[in-house]
Amino acid sequence: MSTATESTYRPATKVGRVTDFVDQRVGGSPILREFGRKVFPDHWSFMFGEVALYTFVILLLTGTFLTFFFDPSMAETTYAGSYVPLKGVDMSVAYSSSLNISFDIRGGLFMRQVHHWSALLFVASVAVHMLRVFFTGAFRKPRELNWVVGGTLVILSLAAGFTGYSLPDDLLSGNGLRIIDGVVKSIPIVGSYISFFLFGGEFPGSAIIGRLYVLHILLIPAIILLMIAIHLFMVVVHKHTQYPGPGRNDGNVVGYPLGPVYAAKAGGFFFIVFGVVALMAAAFTINPIWNYGPYDPSPVSAGTQPDWYIGWVDGALRLMPGWLFGFPLEWHIPLPWGVNTLSLNVLLPALVPAGIVFTVLFAYPWIERWITKDDREHHVLDRPRNAPTRTAIGMAGFTFYCVMWAAASSDLVATHFHVSLNDVTYWLRALFFIGPVIAYAVTKRIALALQRKDREIALHGRETGRIVRLPHGEFIEVHAQVDDYKRYKLVGFESPEPLPEIVNSDGKVTQAEKLRARLSRVFFEDRVAPATPAELEASHAHGDHEIAESENLKEVAH
């Protein structure tokens, strides 16, 4: 049979012959046919993962360029490059080579800035992508494991960012490392040993830059690439989710095939992202390492912050008091082998908030699955308003994060808004606890209100702004019915009712089941049911919408 194929098909063009030659040897066409026909739904909010991927590609390209010239040695040298305010200053080779990249290598500063801006955008797009997935419920079955892979990618991107931030060995990055050193040392008993192991002796030592460099250019990018491969493989296996709409259900995907439209669009989008990053790098300074000077453990500059994605942990450290109601949070505990220090004022803020955020993040798909007992596959997304409790939980978590994030810039908030730094800290401490609660309540009410508005529009039409006076003097506003496509979006969603306790096979209701039922009530007690066909029928036939109805009839008659 294969001989028959070879003999019958003769490509007409040169390109055709080359591709035919390759295809007969590697068999690419079935793969291409399969992938090219893969359908993806179209929505702007689906493109953040793409942005993350593209900024990662930019990071690999510019990062490779930077490795040609960067030397991660912490040996001491005297700067002899062309930046005058640092001439003759003693510094590490790592810092000196970073300065050379910035001032003495053609295009080096631009590449450094592309790399750094791209890193900020990479983590930002990863974060927004994750928020989109959470708020639309895209993590539900069958995508729970892909959510976990995504969460791992978040942590890896933070690690990639932080190790990169520390490499230039300038004052700013050294201060960041000092904080990490402090956090590591606050781990009870073994902290000092881990710190000495990490830094190869007492901080700062002469090993850390080289070690971080290996992690930054080798291990972390390799794991990120592996995770991206798994992530995308699962996207192909699960198919892409879609927003609710007419003709869309959990059994289909409505959109365009990958080839040719999407391949072209995605390829073009890569260059758009590259262009935006290049423009930023060309016109705006990022991390002006020459301002900070070489690292030296004694000076700490005002306005020392980590890059934005580590900011929330820095903010938690800033918010934590050293004393609470007259009790110190740093204890010296006598143990058989000597006195150990327990620095809760560092340990708690450094580990607990991040621990809470990532635990809830990874566990959330299973938490919701357990509460709702929903074991169906979901390929149609929820509009955030149609899952009020999930949206409220998400906003509470988001607020929790943002309060800590804001705390990392407390000093700049104080100087730029002319308020007291102490007051900023006190307010943020209060918001750390109250903020998520307020956000939960407000979001849930807003979501329910939007659902009610949707229901109202579905039943009674939209307000046209036309006021009509009836013969007996009454004024009414004319409502126009929305078309069927729009109405589908307003009524086509699920609104589960609380699921009461279910007896198990022994005929008992366990404590866990009671808790589940209670949480289910929290989730679904406040609900706005979508308008049913019967309700729609009744409403549209109702007499008090005569004018609207007659308007509609006219429209139909046209």
Add this chain to the structure above:
Amino acid sequence: MKALSQKRRHPLAAVALLLLGLILTGGLYAAATAPTAKADTTTYTAADTEEGSKLFIANCATCHGMGAVGSPSGPSLVGVGAASVDFQVGTGRMPMENQGPQAEQKPAQFNEEQTKQLAAYVASLAPGPAVPAEEYTDGGGNAAEGGELFRVNCAMCHNAAAAGGALTRGKYAPALAGVSNEHIYEAMVTGPQNMPVFNDANITPEGKRDIITFLNTIENNGSPGGADLGALGPVSEGLFAWVAGLGVIIAFTIWLTSRTS
């Protein structure tokens, strides 16, 4: 010499030696701690002091008291020196607009002549740091050494790029761009507002000159990497990446998907 060696057993020899030692150390100390006096090159006439006194009574005495001895609303100015007056009045911080965490910079209320007269009056009350000599404020020192001194002594409040920073309870260290060299020098010797005094034993006049040179250099250098976003570090960079960077990219994603539903 012989006379000296013969008298070495004299009962008062020990006393004489002690006296000699005290004079020597005291004299050296005085010489080492009084270099501010040598920076005093400006001379004030009696008329200056007289005019300054009148200006002081009319504009400053409400808070600082008659004879500048201080009151509950303002500190004593006896001994603060001409440098302090030149800085506070010259940068518009004094007379103070309103009571607050610290005096704000504003357009100067007195002209150079009047500022000089006020300085003359305050300097006449007691000796203090004088207006610096030209040789220390010409910006002709070593920028690299100035940078090191700046990072060790100044950057923790003023920021490594001299962009300013927050202090406690609404106080702050201002940005240093646009501040005249004389005022920078005077601030270091007099320690205005919440700033500590960096006397000449702490940072030598040459060191201060280097710091001024460093500040002039980074101000004139501009920002090699493009717009500096306020030189505020990662916060403004992060804000820019989120708002401008991601904002533009979102605009593109909406454009790319706008043709279809």
